[in-house]
Amino acid sequence: MDYSLIIMIIGVLLILVSFFIKDSVKKVESEVEDLSFTLYQDVSTIKRRLKVIEEELLIEGTTMKAPKKQKVQPVIHEIIKNQVLELHKQGYSLPEISKRSSLTVEEVNNVIGGDK
Structure with missing residues (x-):
């Protein structure tokens, strides 16, 4: 208790x-x-x-207006240009040259002068 x-x-x-x-x-x-x-x-x-x-x-x-986009051409080194031209002289096609030079077909075409 x-x-x-x-x-x-x-x-x-x-x-x-x-x-x-x-x-x-x-x-x-x-x-x-x-x-x-x-x-x-x-x-x-x-x-x-x-x-x-x-x-x-x-x-x-x-x-304000937005500026127009301009297409920028990539800079291609002179050695690659010479390689592309040499491959073109040897008779390679544009896709083959593109694979060997790591450029696009359009870039290869521009280097060769096909767009002029």
């Missing part, structure tokens, strides 16, 4: 102490809530700024 009385007194004391001790969980919850609210405000500000920038770019984009 003595043990049950001691356990009951300890339980009552712990309940009373729990009312007077500040709850750290509530403090953490409050900090998380403040942090999430701050984060929400920052995200909203960034979204507004991004929208303004997009609108400025859209306005500027309507007045």
Whole structure:
């Protein structure tokens, strides 16, 4: 009987102490809530700024025209050109020369002068 009385007194004391001790969980919850609210405000500000920038770019984009793409001829080394011309003199076809020189058929044709 003595043990049950001691356990009951300890339980009552712990309940009373729990009312007077500040709850750290509530403090953490409050900090998380403040942090999430701050984060929400920052995200909203960034979204507004991004929208303004997009609108400025859209306005500027309507007045500007995109430059026309020009076809860029690849630079072919002089040694490869000489190799292609030599293979052409020997009677190789354009696809065969293309395989041996690692150029496309169009590039081989340009080196030989077939496009002129």
